[in-house]
Amino acid sequence: MILNHVSRTRGPLRVALTGANGGYGRTFLAQLALTPEIRPAVLVDPDVAGVRRMLDELGVPADRVAESTDPATTARxxxxxxxxxxxxxxxxxWTGIDVLVEACxxxxxxxxxxxxxxxxxxxxxxVSKEVDTVVGVELGARAVAKGLSYLPGDGDQPxxxxRLVDWVSAVGLDIVALGKSGEYDLELDPATGRVTQAGVTVEAPALLDLLELGDDVAGTLARRADAVRGLKRAxxxxxxxxxxxxxxxxxxxDxxxxxxxxxxIAELADIYSARADGGILEHDGVVDVFSALRLPGEASFAGGVFAVVRTGDPATWELLRGKGHVISKDGQYACIYWPYHYMGVETPLTVHAAVDRVPAPPARPTMLLAARAIEDLAVGAVLRAExxxxxxxGVAPVMLDPAEGVxxxxxxxxxxxxxxxxxGxxxxxxxxEGVDEPALDAxxxxxxxxxxxNGDDR
Known part of the structure; x- marks a missing residue:
């Protein structure tokens, strides 16, 4: 059953999509078959033949698709x-294009x-979060100056x-920590003591005795980390x-x-609490990632997102604990979470939001994703994101206060x-040398x- 929605009644929106032949691009294009008010107008990818094959697999009529090598033909x-x-x-x-979905x-x-x-x-x-961490502040400011929207795409965790933060702040809750789970859960087989993550299995029998968090939260987490040290979790x-x-x-x-x-999942409110209350946090307002540990058959966190908040009236939150919500043992913290991210399936929401000029917090230069060498790096070494x-x-990403020259x-x-x-x-x-000069300037x-x-919230 497909229910009608007010979004279906608006005039057609034409989108251009870059990185069209990627996994994100496919999920977005597949969804557009169900949202006819959003039309894929221009698909950009070096692998044009691959995009054509994908569209054929998605059932797009061949006579609706044509290749172009110049702007005039594209416009026509x-x-x-x-x-x-x-x-x-x-x-x-760009003639007639309402929204760019950037996913290269x-x-x-x-x-x-x-x-x-x-x-x-x-x-x-x-959608390209890599791009946003470098030039998002400047692009957002340019969008504001032109009366346009610049928004991260729904369907990815940011x-x-x-959106979860907006809900939490709208209802007036005090946020302690924000974050997501890693892309892939750690599934522990209680019969063998083996843990599997994204098809990689390691022996981790020590975890069988560490399924309960206990009172020594930091100690338990350290022992769990040691038990799965053979897995690449970050x-x-x-x-x-x-x-x-x-x-x-x-x-x-932090x-x-x-x-x-x-x-x-049930431990998140205890873990992401202040050290003084038995948790791991040195301060409020932390972003973090956790590795979701579960047994076979238990629900996945599915790379979803969470917010840990302080509670208020004890009776209210004990009532919510009884309904299955994740509340810390001492009742001071609660974890609110959405266990999903549906990639391009959700991105039509952002296309509509962009055209409707829905207010959103702009990127500001408050934090820098920098690079720290994890080995000695020689002159001439080429750095490639692969x-x-x-x-x-040879390089690890680190989140720091902005620093000139880094x-x-x-x-x-x-x-x-x-x-x-x-x-180090x-x-x-x-x-x-050899960095992209326009991106550096931006x-x-x-x-x-x-x-x-850098502009109003938008």
Missing amino acids: LVEQDHIALVASADALD GRVPAGFGYAAAALDHGTHVVM ANLL AAADSCEMAVVATRTGASA VEAMHYPVAR GHHHEIA SPYYLLDGARLAKPVAR ALIGLDDV YLAGAARTTET
Whole structure:
């Protein structure tokens, strides 16, 4: 049963999508078959043939799809209500495009697409969190100056967490910590003591005696972490997503690499409480990521998002505990969570929000996702963000207060070291050459902005 919605009654919105042949692009395009008021007008990806094959798999009629290599042809195809497939920005024409959904995941290209869209009066939905952590402040300010929207895309954790924060703050709750689970749960087999994460299995029999958090929260978490040390639980993508949230909420990391506790859902309110109350936090307003531990058959956190808040009236929260809500043992904290992120399935929400100019908190230069060397790096080394999580070999992402001269993590993608960098040192802008100059200029412009100068909430 598909229920009608008021959104279906609006005039058609034409979107351009970059990174169209990626997993996110496919989930978004598949959803557009069910939201006919949003029409894919231009799909941008170097693999044009791959995009065409995907559209065929999705059941898009072949006569609605055509390739273009120049702006004039692209404009004509859009006007004729065709889907134009283009390999790069060279063939883009912004005429008739209402919203850009930027999902290419690369800073130079993503910034170029987003900046051009704003220059041509087109709203921007930013799915490429890597781009946002470098130039989000400046792009947001440009959007405000032009009366346009610049929004992170629903369906990925940053936008979902910001929606949860909006709900929590609207009802007046005091936020202690914000975050998400890692992309993949840790599933413990009680019969064997083995833990599986994303198809990788390790022996972790010690976890069988650590399923209860107990009174020594820090001690239990340390022992759990040791039991699964063979698994790679932290990812640059996690830090990237939490950086997007931090710059829009004023939150910060408790420790620069985040805590990553191995935790069960029912424990989150106890774990993310103040140290004085038995938890792990040094201060309020923390962003963090946890590894969700569960047994076979238990519900997954599904890479979802959470907010830990202080409670109020004890009777109210004990009533809520009885209804299954996650309340700390001492009753002082509660965890509110949404166990999902549905990728492009949710992104139509942001397309509508962008066109409707729905208010949203802007990115501000309050936190920097920087890069710390985890090994000695030699002159001439090329830094590349690679793999599923876009990670740079030999470098760890860290969340810090902004510091002049320190390079953003994802600005380093493709750069070459002009100086040696010792293990443990932050990589500075002066340490590298070959960074994308337009993105660097936009980063520096954004870093120079203050909360008074980078626009209204939008």
